[in-house]
Amino acid sequence: MRAFQRILKLAAALGLTVAAGTGCWDYKDINHRSLPVVLGLQTVEEGYRVFLKLPEPKEKGTDVKVVSSEGHTITKAIDQMAMNLESEVDLLHLKIILVHVNLAQMGMGDVFEFFMRARDISPKALVVICDEELEPFFRKIGQRADPNVSNLFDFFEKNAGWSPQIALSRVWQVYRSVHSYTRDVVVPIIRSGGRTTIEHIGSAVIRNGRMVGRISPDETLLFNVFNGESGQGKIEVMKNASVMISGTRVKRRGWMDGDTPRLAATLNLSVDLIELKEEMTEDQVMRQLSEQFKSRFDRLFEQVRKEKADIFAFGQDFRRCIPRERLRDWREEDYGRLKVDFRARVDIENDGYIKTKQK
Template sequence: MSRRAARCLAILCLLLFLPGCWDVKDVDNRLLETAIGIEPAGGDRVRVWMRFPLPQSQDGAHKDFFVIKQEGSTVIEAIDQLRLRLPKSLDMSQNQSIFLDQALAKKGFMPYLEFTIRDRTVPLDSLIAITTGGMKSIFERPNPTGELSGIYTKLFFERYGGGTSQKNVVSLWEIFRGYYDPLEDCLVPVLVTDSETIFRVAGNAFFKNDAMVGMISPEETLIYEIVTGKMSPFEIETADKMNLKILNSSADIDTDMRSGKPVIRIHAKLSMTLMDSARGIDIKAEHLEASINRLIEQRAAAVFRMTQAQESDIFGLGNRFRGKVPPSQYDRWSKLYSKATLEFKLDSELRNTGLQLRRRPFINPSKEK
């Protein structure tokens, strides 16, 4: 083959990649939505909310976002109806978060979120949250700190922003992983409207299959963070009116099968430092460590009871039994988890207490009589 013919053949091969770009619409002809809300609309119908960021006006007199809502018998039908109303092409590739009403979550999220997998237009790293109180205030109020639509929710949950251990962050792909994996279930944050900051965390919902079956408080979420190794180093725990900063944590998990029942032993360790004392009293490290151990162990026992009663393994402990339970029994793991023997032991270490302000009658007299 001559050099000229080889060059022509190479050019023809490159032309094969061009048709994939011809159907892409110009960005000026697309509306990029950044947040989706799904709530019941009466009967079997649903209402879909969408929020679009807009270029901010020069005079600042107008909102920097556009909100639209649409009802339909299914989520897909509502989205199709939205497309008929919009002057530009609907683009969901920049979505940042999906809000699902708690009433729908209790029925099961699959009928309302399955479109994201089948349509493949919504990013799988979109954040998921359960909401109560309706979508109106969440979607129609401007962000109090000035971020664009969708970015506020990302910053609220992500650890590089305002995320803490009490704000469990869950992506779209993680909630489907928990649904399709019989050896673990998912934990999704529950938001309620707030008069100053749009919303706040009320707790974290746990699921069995795709239905919400219960909720743990933000304080109880600390147990989930410790066991799963997601603990934030900036979490503050209070015991005996002392503020403590948890610097790091670790958990050793030992599993076994006895008489056909799982036996799970969790040995957690916390390293802490003292932030302040509310009463300025002398502090004994041993007493404070014992108080923290007792508080968190009692809280862990309560969380284990709740999740076992609902057969929801939010900790993913079933994955540690893959070599001990035959694959044919994986579908029975929720039943096995509910009957498992769970032991949680905590050893905390107070690394330093800093300078202690002792009470002296002539410097800071007690107000207590």
């Protein structure tokens, strides 16, 4: 009798667990869900216009559909789309957030707070700025797109179409720049292209969640290198030689010289020689390349300093020497007086099948 009672108890407990454990609440099958990969965001007179790029399963492969709606808030717009669609919108697999350039210039603090707060949007989603109206943009890439691949996503995927001149900034990094005292980000800018589907035209400098300037793809490479991307595979062209970067490393040290913040940064470049003209020697190539990087850095640094955006996170190196209360105004005060001594050191790793003169 006791054994029977025990079994009964066990069965009841297990049964309850199973019933609760299935989690079948308002459950919707996968074929009744739309899983957008790209979300486009644009400001309109009252609130936002939201675009969603939805994959549509067909008998053969998938098709792509773009829907859009307007609303006071982002959720309102999405909600409206969900109402009109025959399936539920599930933002769980969102990979790219495409922001129109006007919205970026107005400031995206609120928008990114929403993205971080929303439970279903992944903070890993990439942030991209679109330099043209979203409506024609989606139409153009929709016409071009091979329905089987998600071009926009592959464009930024490290194991597909990404190259080192493209910045990769994620939602959480942009959110961090809204609040952090000493750190800003850059975000890639794209538009629909002439020949290729998408054209990368550089990056936007984001300071405190607001776009304050633009930089070129070559300058974005510098940003990437400073942030630990290797820059591997990028081909660097000079007046009469071209090389391929095979590795980069940055060393930096900041200190206070009286009241002036100073920073020494050394960029170590390893390159492979690809093309040479007019009997250039290795030494000349090295010197030219290092000068090219130096002038590029100086120009870029001058620009972002004017924009008060610390995209290289130089302020981070001063956390040891500047108290926190003063760091709070880093972008406004000390960053403006920062002196950076930048040096590029080049090593030629190999020069292919042809011998090159050393000197």
